[in-house]
Amino acid sequence: MSAGRIVRNDGARQKDGIVTRVAQIEVYPQYLEEYLRAAYEVAETSMRNEKGVLFLYPMQVEREKNKILILEGYRDQAAYQAHIQTPHFLKYKSETLLMVKSLELIDTHPLLPELFRAESKKLPAVESGSGVKKVITIEEHFILPAIRAKVMKYLTEQNRDVPPVSEAQRELMKIVLSTNDDIDEVGERRFRFMDEAGVDMQVLSYDAGSPQNITDTALAIA
Secondary structure (H helix, E strand, O other): OOOOEEEEEOOOOOHHHOEEEEEEEEEOHHHHHHHHHHHHHHHHHHHHHOOOEEEEEEEEOOOOOOEEEEEEEEOOHHHHHHHOOOHHHHHHHHHHHHHEEEEEEEEEOOOOHHHHOOOOOOOOOOEOOOOOEOOEEEEEEEOOHHHHHHHHHHHHHHOOOOOOOOHHHHHHHHHHOOOOHHHHOOOHHHHHHHHHHOOOEEEEEEOOOOHHHOOOHHHHHO
């Protein structure tokens, strides 16, 4: 599947520095349960760990289950920019990229901004038995460039020379991951990124485009 329509509405000016918006998302039905788990995870992690996130509420449309609304509120533009560079947000965008049929970001004006000025409530931090706080990110992703190239070549040939990633998906990827450097690297660069984000441990899994997408077993092993 490929992402379809991506619409951004960045023209609105926020009152009192507070940034609020609604993300309208349509998910391919076969990916719905997987997407809902990812949306819950990023919302829960953001609310617990990011002081600049005032609220982040994913909601499922009752009559159209594959349509999701996410209410977003950030203390200011800097908090929003920091949010979209966090490991958990980048993980969410990476793993849901092929699940999203359409995405529209609608900036809004809060009518009662004073409601958001107070410190947002955070979920309690997880502590180890020794009382030391730890941050563990589950299923962080990595890619091996040589394997990615082979899988993309195979999928393109199987799709009658049409690349499996659409132009809309490429534009969305540029928003959160302008290059593959971060996801390709599993050494010093990734450790530095973890240190900057306060992450103690990452559990890595292979990203989309793994050899399991190749149905020819001999070719996948090769």
